[in-house]
Amino acid sequence: MTPLLTVENLEIGFGREQSVVRDVSFEVPRGETLALVGESGSGKTITCRSVLRILPRSAQVRSGRITFNGRDGVVELSKLTERQMRHVRGDAISMIFQEPMRSLSPLHRIGNQVSEVLWIHRGASEREARRDVLREFERVGFADPERVYRSYPFELSGGMRQRAMIAMAMVAKPDLLIADEPTTALDVTTQAQVLGLIKTLQKDTGMSVILVTHDLGVVANMAEHVVVMHRGRVMEKGDARPILSDPTHPYTQQLFAAAPEIPTVDEPAPEVESNDPILTMRDVNKTYRLRASVAWKPDMLARAVRGVDLALERGKTLAIVGESGSGKTTLAKIALGAEKPDPGGEVLFRPSAGGEPVVVNQMTREERTEFQKNAQMVFQDPYSSLSPRMRVQDALTEPLEIHGIGSGSERRDKAAALIEQVGLKSDMLKRFPHAFSGGQRQRLSIARALMLDPVLLVCDEPTSALDVSVQEQILSLLEEIRDRHKLSYLFISHDLAVVARIADEVAVMRAGIVVEQAPAETLFFDPRHPYTKALIAAQPEPDVNRPIDLATVARGAGAPSDWPEAFRFGEDDFPALTTMSPGHKVRQHV
Amino acid sequence: MSTLRYALYRMMTMVLTLLVVSVLVFAIINLPPGDYLSNQINELRATGQSAGVAKAEFLRREYSLDQPLWKQYMIWVGFLPGPNGFSGLLQGDWGWSFEFERPVADIVGDSLWLTVVVNLAAVLFIYAVALPLGMLAAAKSRSWIDYTAALVAYLGLATPNFLLALILFYYGHKYFNLPIGGLMDPIFEGQPLTWDKLQSILVHLIVPTFVIGTSGASAMTQRLRANMLDELGKPYVETAIAKGLSERRMLVKYPLRVAFNPFVADIGNLLPSMVSGSVLVSVVLGLQTIGPTLLTALKTQDQFLSGFILMFVALLTLIGTMISDILLVMLDPRIRYEGRES
Numbered sequence: 003m004t005p006l007l008t009v010e011n012l013e014i015g016f017g018r019e020q021s022v023v024r025d026v027s028f029e030v031p032r033g034e035t036l037a038l039v040g041e042s043g044s045g046k047t048i049t050c051r052s053v054l055r056i057l058p059r060s061a062q063v064r065s066g067r068i069t070f071n072g073r074d075g076v077v078e079l080s081k082l083t084e085r086q087m088r089h090v091r092g093d094a095i096s097m098i099f100q101e102p103m104r105s106l107s108p109l110h111r112i113g114n115q116v117s118e119v120l121w122i123h124r125g126a127s128e129r130e131a132r133r134d135v136l137r138e139f140e141r142v143g144f145a146d147p148e149r150v151y152r153s154y155p156f157e158l159s160g161g162m163r164q165r166a167m168i169a170m171a172m173v174a175k176p177d178l179l180i181a182d183e184p185t186t187a188l189d190v191t192t193q194a195q196v197l198g199l200i201k202t203l204q205k206d207t208g209m210s211v212i213l214v215t216h217d218l219g220v221v222a223n224m225a226e227h228v229v230v231m232h233r234g235r236v237m238e239k240g241d242a243r244p245i246l247s248d249p250t251h252p253y254t255q256q257l258f259a260a261a262p263e264i265p266t267v268d269e270p271a272p273e274v275e276s277n278d279p280i281l282t283m284r285d286v287n288k289t290y291r292l293r294a295s296v297a298w299k300p301d302m303l304a305r306a307v308r309g310v311d312l313a314l315e316r317g318k319t320l321a322i323v324g325e326s327g328s329g330k331t332t333l334a335k336i337a338l339g340a341e342k343p344d345p346g347g348e349v350l351f352r353p354s355a356g357g358e359p360v361v362v363n364q365m366t367r368e369e370r371t372e373f374q375k376n377a378q379m380v381f382q383d384p385y386s387s388l389s390p391r392m393r394v395q396d397a398l399t400e401p402l403e404i405h406g407i408g409s410g411s412e413r414r415d416k417a418a419a420l421i422e423q424v425g426l427k428s429d430m431l432k433r434f435p436h437a438f439s440g441g442q443r444q445r446l447s448i449a450r451a452l453m454l455d456p457v458l459l460v461c462d463e464p465t466s467a468l469d470v471s472v473q474e475q476i477l478s479l480l481e482e483i484r485d486r487h488k489l490s491y492l493f494i495s496h497d498l499a500v501v502a503r504i505a506d507e508v509a510v511m512r513a514g515i516v517v518e519q520a521p522a523e524t525l526f527f528d529p530r531h532p533y534t535k536a537l538i539a540a541q542p543e544p545d546v547n548r549p550i551d552l553a554t555v556a557r558g559a560g561a562p563s564d565w566p567e568a569f570r571f572g573e574d575d576f577p578a579l580t581t582m583s584p585g586h587k588v589r590q591h592v
Numbered sequence: 593m594s595t596l597r598y599a600l601y602r603m604m605t606m607v608l609t610l611l612v613v614s615v616l617v618f619a620i621i622n623l624p625p626g627d628y629l630s631n632q633i634n635e636l637r638a639t640g641q642s643a644g645v646a647k648a649e650f651l652r653r654e655y656s657l658d659q660p661l662w663k664q665y666m667i668w669v670g671f672l673p674g675p676n677g678f679s680g681l682l683q684g685d686w687g688w689s690f691e692f693e694r695p696v697a698d699i700v701g702d703s704l705w706l707t708v709v710v711n712l713a714a715v716l717f718i719y720a721v722a723l724p725l726g727m728l729a730a731a732k733s734r735s736w737i738d739y740t741a742a743l744v745a746y747l748g749l750a751t752p753n754f755l756l757a758l759i760l761f762y763y764g765h766k767y768f769n770l771p772i773g774g775l776m777d778p779i780f781e782g783q784p785l786t787w788d789k790l791q792s793i794l795v796h797l798i799v800p801t802f803v804i805g806t807s808g809a810s811a812m813t814q815r816l817r818a819n820m821l822d823e824l825g826k827p828y829v830e831t832a833i834a835k836g837l838s839e840r841r842m843l844v845k846y847p848l849r850v851a852f853n854p855f856v857a858d859i860g861n862l863l864p865s866m867v868s869g870s871v872l873v874s875v876v877l878g879l880q881t882i883g884p885t886l887l888t889a890l891k892t893q894d895q896f897l898s899g900f901i902l903m904f905v906a907l908l909t910l911i912g913t914m915i916s917d918i919l920l921v922m923l924d925p926r927i928r929y930e931g932r933e934s
Binding site for chain 1: 826827828830831832833834835836837838845846849850923924925926
């Protein structure tokens with residue numbers, strides 16, 4: 003059988019510069035999934051977009067042939083005029099994008115945006131289109147299609163929006179679906195469900211899929227064929243099973259080595275003993291008051307954090323894991339004194355072993371200055387956390403200047419010493435941040451955080467904006483620095499596999515509440531809470547023999563009111579944490 | 593329904609704002625020492641014309657200028673009775689112009705709605721020019737269309753309005769037989785509105801609209817271009833292209849809708865800046881708008897006249913912002929549903 007899509011010797015470049023995609027060829031068989039895998043800058047996105055010619059204006063397809071053998075017979079896509087191409091887009095070949103938050107127009111109703119496909123390609127009337135769209139909404143798993151039809155994008159969650167995007171791509175029953183990192187911006191449980199949905203739809207309609215991703219776990223779960231790309235070239239291609247179980251190309255091997263994995267654990271770890279906690283949170287709650295838009299409506303209360311008791315042992319790493327909206331970042335802010343907990347809560351910080359604790363939520367001005375020297379933060383986005391107008395040297399010495407520590411030359415010496423410690427060279431100090439890659443910038447952020455010799459580092463998703471191979475390096479660096487400087491980490495993450503690597507103790511949060519807390523190994527050996535189980539099950543493993551267990555995900559990923567009886571809780575009252583074994587606590591009704 | 597409630601709510605705040613503005617206007621007009629009449633009385637005394645003094649004294653009492661300032665204010669607005677009972681702005685009595693020795697209503701009467709007409713025409717002109725031009729410049733950015741649009745826009749910004757007015761009058765008259773000066777043929781002045789009068793006004797409006805609107809249109813074109821360019825980089829534009837929309841339909845339906853918001857928000861700012869900005873143009877073009885009258889009134893401390901005109905401009909501004917706020921609520925669901933439970 004002839005393949006549905008054939009790409010031959012594709013070459014794409016910008017302006018007069020060297021090509022960014024070189025000599026790329028692959029085939030997409032009918033009814034199957036091809037994964038384009040690579041890190042940022044590999045050219046995978048440009049390659050998939052060139053099929054529908056949705057490229058930046060300065061990009062040119064320099065040579066190559068793209069042939070599509072779909073419902074209208076054999077068509078050479080690379081030779082179509084713009085007008086002919088419009089008939090293919092959204093009809094025989096459709097596309098979904100990475101960011102469901104921004105890929106839908108904020109000002110038009112979902113129903114309008116999805117129906118538009120049928121108006122364009124089928125000349126459907128508003129009524130006909132509506133009927134088909136509602137049916138499609140039902141297929142992608144919306145409980146109330148009518149409501150979604152009338153909704154605006156901002157009224158839906160990220161997962162719902164991506165479902166709407168999928169409905170938009172599927173409504174014209176395409177032969178080929180191109181999905182460009184469709185789940186990268188989603189929570190891991192939502193990702194599992196969306197991937198499951200794409201698979202089901204594929205089975206129902208017999209369409210082919212090109213899946214662009216950086217995540218080998220996603221590949222293992224979805225694809226029959228793989229193309230591994232690096233710097234615009236194909237490194238390795240072929241059937242998924244052999245490549246994933248036994249990669250031959252060194253680059254693929256490297257990707258596999260870097261891919262974070264939830265470890266298989268044989269026995270639980272001993273309890274993390276609490277002798278000398280550096281940070282203690284007692285009964286921390288945080289309620290935000292959302293001002294109503296008009297004066298006569300009552301304000302709304304958003305309970306971001308509820309009843310959290312946690313302790314971070316000196317020299318250890320406590321990870322807080324949760325999905326977006328779980329309250330983990332709010333908790334980090336409270337730990338750093340940037341937000342105050344509701345009255346009654348208390349955050350204690352002990353700068354030195356056995357020393358007098360500082361009450362973080364009631365610091366005097368002097369105490370706060372002192373506290374800021376001891377507790378620093380590493381932020382998520384290395385692209386926006388460094389000022390683009392400041393030389394690296396100034397960014398690094400600024401904390402010392404603010405606190406009036408050392409002379410000018412001492413500050414510069416310290417900056418030079420630290421930049422080498424994080425694996426960069428001291429002659430880079432004169433550069434501006436834009437001269438650095440994402441991973442290098444995150445190294446700079448870490449160096450800056452270390453300038454004041456803190457004892458506590460709060461890391462808020464420090465690796466989630468980075469490529470996997472870079473993520474691996476940054477995690478190693480964080481571990482090395484923790485041991486060298488005897489630091490304690492409060493590590494915020496949504497990714498259990500990353501946490502598995504670095505944390506001594508893990509607290510899983512959902513809806514502002516810690517639902518399970520245990521030493522990392524214990525948690526992976528014996529997860530008790532359905533939500534923890536769902537998080538672990540949803541993690542895509544780069545192993546074709548360990549597919550995502552969607553049933554487990556579905557059991558725990560819903561709202562707390564939909565959990566099994568023993569764990570269920572509602573708005574106001576929730577069960578207490580029960581100790582299952584030493585150090586392992588689960589929130590359940592006894 | 594919720595839009596209606598919002599409109600009512602905005603009306604309420606508008607009335608309150610207007611009240612505050614009236615206090616400010618009154619206070620500022622009374623900041624310079626003396627008033628029109630006491631200045632006149634001093635002058636008459638100095639030249640020994642006692643007959644005039646008696647008349648001026650009478651006017652002072654008649655218009656309560658002998659009262660303390662706060663009372664004057666209350667009487668002016670119409671919260672307190674003056675010598676002849678309640679007769680302030682609220683009751684529709686706009687006061688007396690000492691300079692022109694006629695009631696304010698008589699002086700501003702015609703020019704009031706002519707001002708509105710001229711400025712509305714200018715606003716329409718601005719939007720009619722800026723919308724397509726800005727969109728085109730963004731869609732074809734960095735092409736000769738873009739550069740030409742920018743050149744024209746900067747020329748429009750840089751040319752002094754009165755100069756443009758003179759040039760246009762000269763060539764307009766020479767080649768198209770357009771009338772020079774005024775807002776209507778003199779024979780229609782003071783006449784009731786007829787079809788012929790309307791036609792005359794429309795023909796006379798061509799040049800002033802162009803002159804007053806050019807710089808605004810230029811600025812807005814450039815702003816729309818910048819907004820559109822921002823929007824064109826957003827993922828939802830890619831989604832629209834991936835659906836198979838033609839470029840023109842895509843541009844109009846998606847990025848333009850989003851880039852349009854700042855435009856709508858501008859309506860309120862455009863009105864007052866044009867009233868005060870078009871004074872010079874009105875003088876040069878001989879337009880019977882309110883601008884030149886305001887200038888005279890301010891110079892001579894003719895307090896009721898200037899006070900009324902300033903209040904009128906404030907009212908225009910407030911109505912403009914209210915219209916743009918309500919339009920925004922109707923256009924942008926994100927504003928409409930803010931704070932709605934999800």
